[in-house]
Amino acid sequence: MKNLAIHSQSYYDILEVSPQAPxxxxxxxxxxxxxAYSPDSPALYTMFTPxxxxxxLRLVEEAYTVLGHPERRKAYDDQLAREQTLNxxxxxxxxxxxxxxxxxxxxxxxDLPEGYARTRLSTYLVDPQFxxxxxxxxxxxxxVLKRVREYKKISLDQLCDETRIGRPxxxxxxxxxxxxxxxxxxxxxxxxxxxxxxxxxxxxVADSYMKNFKKYKN
Amino acid sequence: xxxxxxxxxxxxxxxxxxxxxxxxxxGGGKGGVGKSxxxxxxxxxxxxxxxxxxxxxxxxxxxxxxxxxxxxxTQKGINEYLLQPELKFQDVISPTPFPHLRFVSxxxxxxxxxTLQEGQKGRLMSALYNTPADFIVLxxxxxxxxxxxxxxxxxxxxxxxxTPEPSSMENAxxxxxxxxxxxxxxxxxxLRLGGLLGQLMAKRQELGIRTPADLLQMVLLKEPERxxxxxxxxxxxxxxxxxxxxxxxxxxxLGPSIKTVCNKYFGVSANLLGSLxxxxxxxxxxxxxxxxxxxxxxxxxxxxxxTISRQFANVPFKRAVV
Numbered sequence: 001m002k003n004l005a006i007h008s009q010s011y012y013d014i015l016e017v018s019p020q021a022p023x024x025x026x027x028x029x030x031x032x033x034x035x036a037y038s039p040d041s042p043a044l045y046t047m048f049t050p051x052x053x054x055x056x057l058r059l060v061e062e063a064y065t066v067l068g069h070p071e072r073r074k075a076y077d078d079q080l081a082r083e084q085t086l087n088x089x090x091x092x093x094x095x096x097x098x099x100x101x102x103x104x105x106x107x108x109x110x111d112l113p114e115g116y117a118r119t120r121l122s123t124y125l126v127d128p129q130f131x132x133x134x135x136x137x138x139x140x141x142x143x144v145l146k147r148v149r150e151y152k153k154i155s156l157d158q159l160c161d162e163t164r165i166g167r168p169x170x171x172x173x174x175x176x177x178x179x180x181x182x183x184x185x186x187x188x189x190x191x192x193x194x195x196x197x198x199x200x201x202x203x204x205v206a207d208s209y210m211k212n213f214k215k216y217k218n
Numbered sequence: 219x220x221x222x223x224x225x226x227x228x229x230x231x232x233x234x235x236x237x238x239x240x241x242x243x244x245g246g247g248k249g250g251v252g253k254s255x256x257x258x259x260x261x262x263x264x265x266x267x268x269x270x271x272x273x274x275x276x277x278x279x280x281x282x283x284x285x286x287x288x289x290x291x292t293q294k295g296i297n298e299y300l301l302q303p304e305l306k307f308q309d310v311i312s313p314t315p316f317p318h319l320r321f322v323s324x325x326x327x328x329x330x331x332x333t334l335q336e337g338q339k340g341r342l343m344s345a346l347y348n349t350p351a352d353f354i355v356l357x358x359x360x361x362x363x364x365x366x367x368x369x370x371x372x373x374x375x376x377x378x379x380x381t382p383e384p385s386s387m388e389n390a391x392x393x394x395x396x397x398x399x400x401x402x403x404x405x406x407x408x409l410r411l412g413g414l415l416g417q418l419m420a421k422r423q424e425l426g427i428r429t430p431a432d433l434l435q436m437v438l439l440k441e442p443e444r445x446x447x448x449x450x451x452x453x454x455x456x457x458x459x460x461x462x463x464x465x466x467x468x469x470x471x472l473g474p475s476i477k478t479v480c481n482k483y484f485g486v487s488a489n490l491l492g493s494l495x496x497x498x499x500x501x502x503x504x505x506x507x508x509x510x511x512x513x514x515x516x517x518x519x520x521x522x523x524x525t526i527s528r529q530f531a532n533v534p535f536k537r538a539v540v
Binding site: 008032041043044045046056 | 382384387388428429435471472475478479482483
């Protein structure tokens, strides 16, 4: 038998998390729900029958399959936002704040003006010539990274905050001060993080940077 | 209606003004799960933090809360208040040896929850509602009698005590269900939903209504506007669960599961205040007729109770300076 209230709930309601919940929280909520509805859970006694619990468990799994996966979650968020707009059509009386509250909405991203692009930390004006040049570069050293950073309008502070790499290291990275950098594995990790934020191919960037690094060390 | 009832039915006052304190009701269905222990400890801790607290024994008929405070029966209590219309509620509040804590005894041979008349109940509820204090902690009786439910529903914080035993959980769930339907019934009338709830419940097999959450959802479909209002008032109901007598980590882990299941089942918020260890200290202290909190201030139980009390009054911890 269909369980009414449950089937009208969003995946977020099913897992009892907020639509803004970070992935770890969703995972924890999933584990909690799985424990609560597991067949031998004492908490179900006199509340849900084993069949209902099974159905709930299935829904919890379904919800986690979607919300536990970044891309599927995003698609689902978009779908929810669309359904929200549909709900606002006339045959339903004016939606009150409660109604809006119960349906999670992700704020739509504002579209950027023509010719702009964004990174995780900034918005910048696209320079086709530089982009072209960037695609050709195969040898990334500190100076190139610095140029990319400045082109993408990311400040050193922002970068340090986001990556949690200390500022001395970050500066050393940009001026190719190999002495000041830590052991190769760590340095490689730093470069990979920076490349990801810049939206560059992390393998090419890290490989070429580390080639110079190792050449110097030997 | 008798003359005394007419004279002292203050119930019309309730709802038109704000309660003069934060009312905390501690209920939970089954007897012996620790309602009196939790309510007395909670009141002691709140008083200890400097809040003016009144502990009220509403376990009419089998009142023994004074024992938890390590006291003998008091001179006057709810019994006298209800039987002597000239008494004011202030007169039956007796002091305790603990600073900021006052106590209303419920000890009585003549009254119990099932014999309480409507007028008496109304007068008592108004008195509780209008007594100025920071917190009033109501220790409810076992069972899900209508009177007990009314006291439970009038409180702004609704605490449910249960133990991990299936029988206790069954009764606690039963108590929550009864409270839910009682509140629902009351608002059905106020929102002029007619017999909608009755009609829906009669056809609940075909409609697939299994849980209170389903019922609310169905009302929302049939009567969007008033359904929303109903959902809104039902949201005032929030069960705050205390899991008592946890004997193992497994027992303690049950807490979040209970919360999740209640959330799904009722569709109104349920919250886990915390779980309390099973501790022999409780009955040992009771034998000595001393509050556990004073007798064993270094127990884990003390910490757990403090954590729970802090969810009612969030005062910063005093930090030791070393």
